[in-house]
Amino acid sequence: MKSILTLLSVALLSSAAQAEIGLITCAEAKTLIENPDASKRPIVLDTRGGYKDYFRGHLPTAHHINFDTLRGTNEAVPVQYLPDDITQALLVRAGVDKNRLHLVYATGDVLPNDEILSTSMVVYVLEKFGVQNIKVVDGGLAEWKKQGFAAIQDYFGNPKGTLPEKGITTITANISDVQAHVGKPGNLLIDARPINEFRGEDDVWLRKGHIPGAISFHWARLMEKDNTHKFKPFAEVKAELEKACITPDKNIIAYCGTSREGSLLQFYLKHVAGYPNVRLYEGAWKEYVWLNNKSLPAETGGDPAGVK
Incomplete structure (x- = not known):
């Protein structure tokens, strides 16, 4: 039995x-x-x-x-x-x-x-x-x-897989999508990087700051402090997201430096919070600062969305 x-x-x-x-x-x-x-x-x-x-x-x-x-x-x-x-x-x-x-x-x-x-x-x-x-x-x-579960050291190789015939294009955004997105009612551009990079107070980037019109919401705000791989329940962060005006009625594009941080926002908002319209700008800041002979506009300064 x-x-x-x-x-x-x-x-x-x-x-x-x-x-x-x-x-x-x-x-x-x-x-x-x-x-x-x-x-x-x-x-x-x-x-x-x-x-x-x-x-x-x-x-x-x-x-x-x-x-x-x-x-x-x-x-x-x-x-x-x-x-x-x-x-x-x-x-x-x-x-x-x-x-x-x-x-x-x-x-x-x-x-x-x-x-x-x-x-x-x-x-x-x-x-x-x-x-x-x-x-x-x-x-x-x-x-x-x-949880007391054992990790192993044995290698494991999967047999070759088979991918679906068609991909999903509704989760991706390119620079043209971002430019057309910014400033329109109901649209939201979210920068998932740490606030110092958003403000331009870093030693990382060729050009400093963020895409004009973006709001700052660091990906780590969605994670447990004692385990950065463990997600906070949506009920716990719902009010924080709403305070930042990150709501399910918005058409959202997330981005970051190299598209990893932005991918976490895309995953959480779409697949944990259940927001219907969330895309990732794949090129990210690394691409944006380089395009058009480094002439695309950038802004510096600013505070995290929903935080005073």
Whole structure:
């Protein structure tokens, strides 16, 4: 009887997890990974940039896909997304499959740890290429260990996957989309970077500041302080988002420096908060400051949205 209930639990979890893109607890992820039927286990993707971190320990059956292998310099602009055919080949090689559930994770700790951004970026790429059965393991490897679950060191390679025939274009935005977006009623442009970069008080960027018309909402405001891979419940941040005028009736484009921070805002607003119209400006500030002979307008100063 107990084994029947266990199998039923796995079946129910699998059905629920495949319904949409979103979050899954470590306990739920563990149950799915341990499904007695190997053909029904999820594809587990470890997105960390540090391959030695993967060697030190990872979730059972996790395949390592370094998030930064999906980007490279193009026309002098660093860390641009690769051409579609190359990205598709990398995803197929990682075992991404239109018919399977995908569990995606990295690790978590207090800031400045930002590995969750590697995860949200990979989730964005998967969604862009049409994959819609994706769950972020909430809390990542840090929460996995906190729950008393073991990390392993064995390598796991997925067989080649199969991508959907069509991608999803409604989540992407280019510079023309951004320029047409700014200043129109009901539209919102959100800068997900830390406030010092938004203000132009940094040593990072070729040009300083932010895209005129953007508001500042740092991605870390959505995460738990003791685990930067663990998301705050929407009920906990709803008032904060509303105070910043980030509401579901808005047509939203998120951006950041290289599109990782913006991808987290896109993921949270669309797949956790349920906002219907959220896109990511893929080129990000790294592209914006370079275009048109560095002549596109920039603003400096400003305060975080909804914070006095």
